[in-house]
Amino acid sequence: MSMDKKPPLTLYLAAPRGFCAGVDRAIKIVEMALQKWGAPVYVRHEIVHNKFVVDSLRDKGAVFVEELDECPTDRPVIFSAHGVPKAVPAEAKRREMVYVDATCPLVSKVHVEAERHHAAGLQMVMIGHAGHPEVLGTMGQLPEGEVLLVETVEDVAGITPRDPARLAFITQTTLSVDDTAAIVVALNTRFPAIVGPAKEDICYATTNRQASVKAIAGRIDALFVIGAPNSSNSRRLVEVGSAAGCAYSQLVMRADQIDWRAIEGARAVGVTAGASAPEVLVDEVVDAFRDRYEVTVELVETARENVEFKVPRVLREA
Numbered sequence: 001m002s003m004d005k006k007p008p009l010t011l012y013l014a015a016p017r018g019f020c021a022g023v024d025r026a027i028k029i030v031e032m033a034l035q036k037w038g039a040p041v042y043v044r045h046e047i048v049h050n051k052f053v054v055d056s057l058r059d060k061g062a063v064f065v066e067e068l069d070e071c072p073t074d075r076p077v078i079f080s081a082h083g084v085p086k087a088v089p090a091e092a093k094r095r096e097m098v099y100v101d102a103t104c105p106l107v108s109k110v111h112v113e114a115e116r117h118h119a120a121g122l123q124m125v126m127i128g129h130a131g132h133p134e135v136l137g138t139m140g141q142l143p144e145g146e147v148l149l150v151e152t153v154e155d156v157a158g159i160t161p162r163d164p165a166r167l168a169f170i171t172q173t174t175l176s177v178d179d180t181a182a183i184v185v186a187l188n189t190r191f192p193a194i195v196g197p198a199k200e201d202i203c204y205a206t207t208n209r210q211a212s213v214k215a216i217a218g219r220i221d222a223l224f225v226i227g228a229p230n231s232s233n234s235r236r237l238v239e240v241g242s243a244a245g246c247a248y249s250q251l252v253m254r255a256d257q258i259d260w261r262a263i264e265g266a267r268a269v270g271v272t273a274g275a276s277a278p279e280v281l282v283d284e285v286v287d288a289f290r291d292r293y294e295v296t297v298e299l300v301e302t303a304r305e306n307v308e309f310k311v312p313r314v315l316r317e318a
């Protein structure tokens with residue numbers, strides 16, 4: 001055993017971090033469906049964007065597919081927490097399949113908003129990231145052409161609505177709070193009559209996780225966000241860290257992705273986790289730091305969360 005003394009390091013652990021209520025519910029839905037119907041249970045798209053979560057559910061008998069036509073009609077199918085276009089449950093019904101929708105209630109709320117505005121004759125502008133499943137699901141609530149997508153402030157100048165006086169906006173739930181505020185200003189400036197939510201549709205979990213990163217960013221030499229590359233909310237946390245002044249802000253799926261040489265000399269490091277990253281992976285990262293440093297953990301808690309969503313009745317009765 002080496003007699004070298006480990007260097008000291010303060011590890012600022014952001015709170016809230018990790019699982020949100022929508023992710024917790026979606027994972028429970030898959031587990032309860034497996035208990036109720038046995039394996040295999042099909043899941044359309046990764047239930048949440050985390051390989052560790054997906055692999056553990058696969059081990060229990062879940063089968064992950066991208067499209068409904070990859071599922072047999074005689075097994076249940078679950079729709080991921082990100083939401084699905086209207087055509088998907090319609091097709092499942094047509095094929096007489098058993099399905100459970102694990103769309104987060106806060107995403108469904110945006111779907112309802114879009115429908116309400118559409119029914120009032122307004123065309124929609126959605127702020128979100130092109131190709132993301134939540135964006136595809138939300139845009140897919142309305143007929144083709146009824147939702148115009150903007151990703152940046154610059155995009156606002158490029159859209160051509162049917163009637164600029166009859167517009168509403170909605171947003172993806174996992175966006176950067178600050179970037180979105182700038183896009184909303186641009187929308188209000190170009191379309192003074194546009195209607196929308198009080199601020200945007202970014203959810204409590206996204207907002208809280210970004211605020212806690214901001215609270216630690218000024219004190220740290222490096223930030224590690226535990227999350228997957230396809231996890232929008234996790235990637236936003238990395239950007240928030242950089243924007244708030246942390247020079248080295250990195251996304252890691254697990255401890256083995258940490259580049260230890262890149263943080264040589266660091267004395268204060270921040271750790272947080274995206275809404276789809278399980279706490280065991282945070283423990284793994286903290287342990288990896290303890291192996292190399294004399295670690296002092298400082299919890300920086302900027303909010304308390306007590307949101308919980310019920311699973312659908314069909315599973316509660318199980």
Ligand code: 10E
Nearest residue numbers: 048049081082174231232233276
């Ligand atoms: O890529 P996202 O952040 O949208 O998804 P995630 O699975 O990483 O985290 C949960 C967030 C959901 C389901 C979207 N509101």
Ligand code: SF4
Nearest residue numbers: 020022104106173203
């Ligand atoms: Fe729901 Fe927000 Fe979690 Fe998405 S990030 S699943 S909207 S609580």
